[in-house]
Amino acid sequence: MILALFEDPGYESLWPLTATAPLYLLKVGPYRLYELWGHALGVNEYALFCRRELEGFIDWLLNRVEGRGVEVNPEQLDDDVVAVNAAYLPLPDAAKVVRELMSVAGNVIAHRGGRPLAIRATRTTASSLAEAMRGVLESELLLSMMEAFEDIPVAGRGEVSSIEGLCSHFEELLAAALESLGRGGVVVEEGARVEEHVVLREPAYVGRGVVVEPYSVIEGSSVEGPSRVGGYLSYTLVSAYSTVYVSRLERTVLAGANVIGPYSSSVGGGARALGFAARLMPSSALLGSSAVGVASLVSGLFEGRLEDGSAYEGGRIRRVTRDEAIGALRHQLSQFGRLPSDYELSFIERALGRSRERAER
Structure with a gap:
């Protein structure tokens, strides 16, 4: 059986994390979310x-x-398929639902309020399903196929439609990932460097190529390498090529190539997320529920939503220039011995294009 992951229009509710990648690419501990689904289902x-x-x-x-x-985005699928919505997390309730679908002989859609969360398709129907899933699975396309499917409503945990919802499940996801790895609740990969006087509290994961600065505390957090972190990280996910300088992060997700601090914080009720190549400048803070867009930066105290390609500086918002955004990305990646790929540069270009469109309205 093939395990497929797909996106639907709800991906936009998980901005800025999904601005540059589907949620199933997010790495929790040693595994991306799609791999955690594979472990949960034995596929x-x-x-x-x-x-x-x-x-x-x-x-x-x-x-x-x-x-x-x-x-x-394959054009066809040549076996029976179980397809899972990218916004459906591999938590026990969700995994139970999908395993039950896998045992069904026919075609079934499990949904909540009409939103498809998991789809079981036989080999003869799989090609039509593949065509519908390439791109974003629109409800109209799904409805056109419904005659061939039985639909069942589902309850239980697993579906997420906000950054806060994602962060509320983060500790459980990380614990499941480390349990699957089978090396205990605190894992430091070969090639990571943990300096003196560092406290690691489970579940905690430090990936290959990560440097943890002296006197840091990492609890309930996952750091993907290569990255460099220092300070206090609590229930936080740091994606690759990021730098956290002596700062305090709580319930925060960094999408990658981010720069935090020094002496900055992301704290308070709710949860916070920084999109790809977003920066939190020295002695600045994200408060409450906040989201910072792709290639954006915050200087000062900020709470709320900062759109892609924007700079918040002392209470004012301006557009980030192309030279500024690409220069910052090149500088950040150079710290880890690499240059931006054409794909990463295109993320910046698209973010700045969205910023121009907003300014012209």
Whole structure:
């Protein structure tokens, strides 16, 4: 059986994390979310469906960089399929629902309020399903196929439609990932460097190529390498190529190539997220429920939503320039010995394009 992951229009509710990648690419501990689904279901053959503009990037990242051999937006599926919405997390309730679908002989859609969360399709129906899932699975396309499917409503945990919802499940996801790895509740990968007087409280994961600065505390958090972190991280996810300078982060998700601090914080009720290449400048803070867009920056105290390609400085918002955004990305990645890929540069260009469109309205 093939495990497929797909996006629907609800991906927008998880901005800015989903601005540059589907949620199933998010890495929690040693595994991406789609891999955690594979572990939960005992399936190791994947097909990943995504927005057309992200297809090349995902294929480059997973197959050329990481050598995984995963099909991205395949034209057809040649076996029985269980397809899972990218916004459906591999929590126990959700995994139970999907396992039950896998045992059904026919075609079934599990949904909540009409939103498809998991789909079981036989081999004869799988090709039509693949066509519908390439891009974003629109309800109209799904409705056109419904005659061939039984539909069942589902309850229980697993569906997320906000950054706060994602963060509320983060500790459980990380614990499940580390349990699957089988190396205890605190894992420091070979090639990571943890300096003196560092406290790691489970569940905690420090990936290959991560440097943890002296006197840091990491609890309930996952740091993907290569990155460099220092300060206090609590129930926080740090994606690759990020730098956290002596700062305090709580219930925060960094999408990648981020810069935090020094002496900055992301604290308070709710949860916070920084999109790809977003920056929190020295002695600045994200408060409450906040989201900072792709290539954006915050200088000062900020709470709320800062759109892609924007700079918040002392209470005022301006557009980030192309030279500024690309220069910052090049500088950040150079700290880890690499240059931006064409795909990453395109993320910046699209973010700045959205910023121009807003300014012209």
